[in-house]
Amino acid sequence: MNTFYAANLLIYAGIDIIACLALNLQFGVSGIVNFSFIVFQAVGAYAAAVLSLPPDTANGGFQHYVGGLQLSFPFPWIGGAIAGGLLAIPVGFVVLRKLRSDYQAIALLVLSVIANTVITNADKFLGGAAGLALVPPPFSDRIDPNSEGYQYFYVGITAVAVVIAFALVNRVVNSPYGRSLRAMREREDAAAAIGKDPVRLKMTIFIVGGVIAGLSGAILVGFIQIWAPSVWLYPETIILFAAIIVGGRGNNIGAILGALLVPVGFEEVTRLLNNNPNIANLGPPNLISALQWVAIGLLILGFLWFRPQGVRPEPRRVFEGGPD
Amino acid sequence: MNLFVAAFGFGLVSMSVIAIAAVGFTMQFGITNMINLAYGEVMISAAYLAYYMNKAGISIWIGMVAGALFGAVFSFLLNRVIYAPFMRKGTANLGMVIVSLAVSLMISNLLLPIVGYYSVSYQEDAGRLIRLGSIVLTRDQIIVIGIAVVLMLGIHALLTYTRLGKAMRATAANPTLARNCGIPTQRVIDSVWLITGALCGLAGVVAALNADSFAIANGSAFLITILAAAVLGGAGQPYGAMIGAVLIGLITELSAAAWSPEYKEVVAFGILVLVMVLRPQGLLAKRGALAAAG
Numbered sequence: 296m297n298t299f300y301a302a303n304l305l306i307y308a309g310i311d312i313i314a315c316l317a318l319n320l321q322f323g324v325s326g327i328v329n330f331s332f333i334v335f336q337a338v339g340a341y342a343a344a345v346l347s348l349p350p351d352t353a354n355g356g357f358q359h360y361v362g363g364l365q366l367s368f369p370f371p372w373i374g375g376a377i378a379g380g381l382l383a384i385p386v387g388f389v390v391l392r393k394l395r396s397d398y399q400a401i402a403l404l405v406l407s408v409i410a411n412t413v414i415t416n417a418d419k420f421l422g423g424a425a426g427l428a429l430v431p432p433p434f435s436d437r438i439d440p441n442s443e444g445y446q447y448f449y450v451g452i453t454a455v456a457v458v459i460a461f462a463l464v465n466r467v468v469n470s471p472y473g474r475s476l477r478a479m480r481e482r483e484d485a486a487a488a489i490g491k492d493p494v495r496l497k498m499t500i501f502i503v504g505g506v507i508a509g510l511s512g513a514i515l516v517g518f519i520q521i522w523a524p525s526v527w528l529y530p531e532t533i534i535l536f537a538a539i540i541v542g543g544r545g546n547n548i549g550a551i552l553g554a555l556l557v558p559v560g561f562e563e564v565t566r567l568l569n570n571n572p573n574i575a576n577l578g579p580p581n582l583i584s585a586l587q588w589v590a591i592g593l594l595i596l597g598f599l600w601f602r603p604q605g606v607r608p609e610p611r612r613v614f615e616g617g618p619d
Numbered sequence: 620m621n622l623f624v625a626a627f628g629f630g631l632v633s634m635s636v637i638a639i640a641a642v643g644f645t646m647q648f649g650i651t652n653m654i655n656l657a658y659g660e661v662m663i664s665a666a667y668l669a670y671y672m673n674k675a676g677i678s679i680w681i682g683m684v685a686g687a688l689f690g691a692v693f694s695f696l697l698n699r700v701i702y703a704p705f706m707r708k709g710t711a712n713l714g715m716v717i718v719s720l721a722v723s724l725m726i727s728n729l730l731l732p733i734v735g736y737y738s739v740s741y742q743e744d745a746g747r748l749i750r751l752g753s754i755v756l757t758r759d760q761i762i763v764i765g766i767a768v769v770l771m772l773g774i775h776a777l778l779t780y781t782r783l784g785k786a787m788r789a790t791a792a793n794p795t796l797a798r799n800c801g802i803p804t805q806r807v808i809d810s811v812w813l814i815t816g817a818l819c820g821l822a823g824v825v826a827a828l829n830a831d832s833f834a835i836a837n838g839s840a841f842l843i844t845i846l847a848a849a850v851l852g853g854a855g856q857p858y859g860a861m862i863g864a865v866l867i868g869l870i871t872e873l874s875a876a877a878w879s880p881e882y883k884e885v886v887a888f889g890i891l892v893l894v895m896v897l898r899p900q901g902l903l904a905k906r907g908a909l910a911a912a913g
């Protein structure tokens with residue numbers, strides 16, 4: 296196994312873990328079915344890209360985008376995280392206020408589809424359907440991004456981000472605030488009756504989740520150096536939902552496990568199948584990737600039916616001072 | 620000005636297509652309490668069935684009937700095999716949304732290797748042009764409008780004058796009470812899936828016929844327009860969906876004439892957002908979106 300392959304795998308795993316932790320905070324812990332999660336990752340990636348890219352007249356002006364501030368690390372990552380959080384404010388304001396929770400889910404799903412359509416058609420804004428290319432990776436002016444050392448370096452900074460994200464969500468989940476979130480998820484009316492404001496709780500978690508999602512997008516775009524509407528279609532969100540459902544809703548360790556099993560695992564299996572010419576040439580083109588999505592669907596249905604609590608169920612929290 | 624009158628003509632066709640689809644969707648939700656996100660994919664499956672029949676030389680009108688039958692059987696099975704068992708298990712509304720989204724993803728990806736990514740179109744002579752002032756429509760478009768009008772009157776008659784329709788309304792209002800009054804709610808729900816499934820399949824073929832060409836990716840675009848019409852009218856309200864379809868059909872076509880046809884779904888989405896902010900219960904419903912979370 297060569298360095299580049301191993302680094303690639305580790306970095307993708309790290310990004311998926313960060314994304315799953317954020318989605319678990321929203322969906323698993325707080326019960327917000329954020330079907331437009333991938334949009335928050337995308338906005339972080341776009342923000343990081345236009346913050347680190349030179350103005351669009353560079354490189355012969357072959358691509359068009361706003362911004363182009365040529366900022367150095369860590370500003371693109373911070374910018375990506377802020378962009379994710381900022382987007383959550385208007386979206387949350389429209390969706391989370393007083394709609395029924397299944398309405399919230401479909402509104403967010405529709406938002407995901409429409410945002411992709413708009414960015415694809417607005418070709419002067421963020422590169423349109425072609426997207427953005429040649430995004431400078433962090434520290435590319437000091438370390439050669441194609442060197443082996445850089446791969447380890449990127450794994451390192453991704454790992455730092457994973458640790459920060461994990462510490463943050465763990466702190467939220469295990470705090471009294473996390474208890475309020477779970478109370479809201481279990482019975483919103485009851486939580487409201489004891490003075491918890493569900494709209495406010497949801498808004499906060501929506502923004503925190505948006506920040507973490509934006510960060511994951513910024514890390515991803517710094518590594519793959521391109522970003523386009525075709526990589527953030529709404530089914531990408533469903534993979535992350537599958538990861539949370541498989542790993543265990545409401546359990547952070549479960550979210551990490553789910554990230555490793557579902558997005559990373561499926562990516563690897565498809566790649567291995569496609570590398571084998573005997574299998575890759577079977578049937579019509581795209582058969583394997585189509586069947587991969589069918590398998591994701593089956594995985595969701597199977598887990599919801601047979602083991603809705605996931606591989607690592609949420610721990611039952613008991614008040615220790617109470618009577619036995 | 621003539622452009623807008625012509626767009627009004629297209630709006631009439633658009634609203635007919637949307638009405639057929641949205642009434643089916645909203646009845647599924649209103650009576651069975653199921654937001655069926657696979658609706659758009661069932662539509663596109665029916666459209667492809669009619670496409671292959673059409674390619675074999677069978678008339679598109681027969682294909683339309685076949686699409687309706689297919690939609691009815693497919694939706695019925697979808698409910699019996701997947702949705703109903705999950706609901707009986709006590710899966711919450713939110714869980715059901717995830718289930719139906721997973722089903723939608725599976726249908727489109729099972730279809731994809733068969734039909735491919737590319738756009739296809741029906742081999743159908745749209746017939747001679749019929750002029751009414753500045754409005755120019757083809758014979759087929761007039762027929763589509765006719766089908767929609769007949770179906771809407773049919774739905775109205777079904778819900779108002781028949782025992783089945785009254786049983787459906789009773790089941791929608793309060794399933795437990797309906798069952799206690801001796802209404803066989805299980806059979807009522809089965810017939811709802813058959814009827815709305817037929818509307819869904821038919822709408823798929825009609826929508827594909829109305830669009831010059833269609834591809835597998837159109838399923839989600841269909842769904843957005845339908846959701847906008849259904850939510851605008853008040854989710855679960857058949858008459859609301861009809862009003863919603865009229866408004867969405869007109870507004871999207873007029874905006875396409877004034878602005879750009881690429882943004883039709885974006886305009887539909889804009890209306891959806893406005894409704895959700897200003898009047899989440901929709902135009903007709905008294906509660907709907909505002910009811911307690913499930």
